Amino acid sequence: MSLLDLLFGQKQKTASVAKERLQLIIARERSGEQSSPDFLPQLQQELIAVISKYVKVNQDDIKVSLEKKNNFEVLEVNIVLPEVGQAR
Amino acid sequence: MRIIVVTSGKGGVGKTTTSAAFASGLALRGFKTAVIDFDVGLRNLDLIMGCERRVVYDLVNVINGEANLTQALIKDKHAENLFVLPASQTRDKDALTEEGVEKVLKELEHMGFDYVVCDSPAGIERGAVMALTFADEAIVVSNPEVSSVRDSDRILGIVQSKSRRAKEGNEAVKEHLLVTRYSPKRVEDGEMLSYKDVHELLRIPLLGVIPESEVVLQASNQGTPAIHMNGSDVADAYQDMVARFLGEEVPLRFVDYEKPGILKRLFGGK
Numbered sequence: 001m002s003l004l005d006l007l008f009g010q011k012q013k014t015a016s017v018a019k020e021r022l023q024l025i026i027a028r029e030r031s032g033e034q035s036s037p038d039f040l041p042q043l044q045q046e047l048i049a050v051i052s053k054y055v056k057v058n059q060d061d062i063k064v065s066l067e068k069k070n071n072f073e074v075l076e077v078n079i080v081l082p083e084v085g086q087a088r
Numbered sequence: 089m090r091i092i093v094v095t096s097g098k099g100g101v102g103k104t105t106t107s108a109a110f111a112s113g114l115a116l117r118g119f120k121t122a123v124i125d126f127d128v129g130l131r132n133l134d135l136i137m138g139c140e141r142r143v144v145y146d147l148v149n150v151i152n153g154e155a156n157l158t159q160a161l162i163k164d165k166h167a168e169n170l171f172v173l174p175a176s177q178t179r180d181k182d183a184l185t186e187e188g189v190e191k192v193l194k195e196l197e198h199m200g201f202d203y204v205v206c207d208s209p210a211g212i213e214r215g216a217v218m219a220l221t222f223a224d225e226a227i228v229v230s231n232p233e234v235s236s237v238r239d240s241d242r243i244l245g246i247v248q249s250k251s252r253r254a255k256e257g258n259e260a261v262k263e264h265l266l267v268t269r270y271s272p273k274r275v276e277d278g279e280m281l282s283y284k285d286v287h288e289l290l291r292i293p294l295l296g297v298i299p300e301s302e303v304v305l306q307a308s309n310q311g312t313p314a315i316h317m318n319g320s321d322v323a324d325a326y327q328d329m330v331a332r333f334l335g336e337e338v339p340l341r342f343v344d345y346e347k348p349g350i351l352k353r354l355f356g357g358k
Contacts, residue, residue, distance in 0.1 A: 013278025018234050019285045026241045026289060 040064050047077065056082055089197040091204045093223040095247070097239030099210030101231045102268040105304055106326075107207035108136045108313035110227070113330030115170035116315070119202040122161065124192075125175035126219035127209035128184055134174045137164060138311020148176035151188030157195050166316055181214040189218050212246055220247050225262040227295060231269045232281035237289055240265075244290065264295035266329060271300045272345035283343060296329030298322060299342040 044064045051057050061080040066073055094107040104125075111123035124147060125133035134140040139162045145155035150173075157173075164170035173192075176183060196204055208219035220226060226247050230240040244263065248254055251261050267283045274280035283297045301322045307314040315326040321342045328338045 015275065015278050015281050015285070018281055019289070022234055022237050022281075022289050025238060029238075029241065030245070 040066060047079075051079065089201050089204060090224045091193060091206065091222050092225045092227060093206040093208055093220040093247075094227045094229060095208040095216065095220055095243050096210065096229040096236065097212060097216075097243035098231075098236045101229050101236050102298070102304075103210070103229050104133050104136050104207055105308070105314055106227065106229050106266060106268065106298070107133060107205050109315040109323075109326040110330060110333075111203070111205040112164070112167050112170060112313040112315045113326055114203050114205070114333075115164070115167040117330065117334065118169065120169045120200055121203045121205065122171045122173060122196055122201050123205040123207060124173040124219075125207050126184070126215045127207065128175045128179055128181050128215055129177065130209065131175035131177050133172065133207050134162075135311060136308055137162075137172050137313060138166075139164065139172055139174075140311070143174045146174045146176040147192065148179045148183040150192055151183065151185065157192065157199070166312065184214060184218045186218065186221060190222060193222055212243065216243070217246065217250055220251055220261075222252050223247070223261050224253070225264065226251075227264045227266050228290070228292065229266050229268055230286055230290065232267060232275070232283065232286055237281070237286055240290055244292065263292040264333070265290055265292045266295050266298065268298040269300045270297050270343065272343055276345040283340075295332055296325060297340055297343050298325045298329070 044062055047064070048057060048059060048062055051062070057079065061082075063076075063078040065076045065078075067076065092110075094103050094110065096103050104127075107123055111121050115121045123133065123137070125131050126147070127133070128148060131146070134143050142162050145160035147160070149155040150157050150160045161171040161173055164172060193204060206219040206223065209215040220243075226244075228240050228244060230236050247261050247263065253259065253261050265287060267286050270283060271280055275282045283294065287294045299321045301320065303317050303320040303322045304314050307317050307322075314320075314322045315330075317323045325342055328341060331338045
């Protein structure tokens, strides 16, 4: 904080910081309650089952995650295939 | 009979203080009122009401059929028409069953009670859910502080999903916001959320604002509900809140900071 800020009281008050933070977190938590992605573990299991038909993969080699970016959700599926030579 | 839960999610915001004051206020207006402590294992309402030495039976005893309700209800010494039902100090929270709580509430209705105030424990576990399950109205107690406001929003979600009214698709639980431990000076200085901010964030009707005050500690020290601390801001604010609850239009008090005059600054005093 500069001397001028100190003189003119330019620093943002903590109460308004609190309000902004609460607006964000409450909005996020409210929207989260409506569409909780509890299907992710099952999706992961089924993906493993399907992929295992063709390639040998471990449970840990498949990662499924859901992220929120602004107004849309991104479903990310990350599959690590075994090294060449080890495949069935 | 109307059932009102006093809840908050977060601990230490003033639920028990409010339950005691609010129930006393209703009783002072002539309504036959019971106040029930749902904090099984950590009871405190009895201390705040000043009846801790008269506790013989408790809520869990009544639920388990070890005592009847009239034996367990403690008549308040400050107000006519007011009865306290303490929580058990020794059992765990699983002792509270939905059927058991419902049975106790039905019996209170048969006994002619007008209001039952349910003092919820902190958290979102069994005791808290049991306290709000049968509520017709919910008073959400919130401090102007980030964690309390967030938890209030969370508990509102639980009221809207787990109450009997919500589950059966009846008219929603009527929600009220009570902002407690409010310091107008700190709000003026920009270091505390204003009651308007809290109201805007939680979006439920404002029932009242209770100022931060040393009187609350004095009241709990002696086991007198704060609404009886005549002449104090806190007692007046609780009286106002009870009046609003009963449908009266009462303007907010104790929310604006008045700069102390020159005399006050020179000579101190209140």
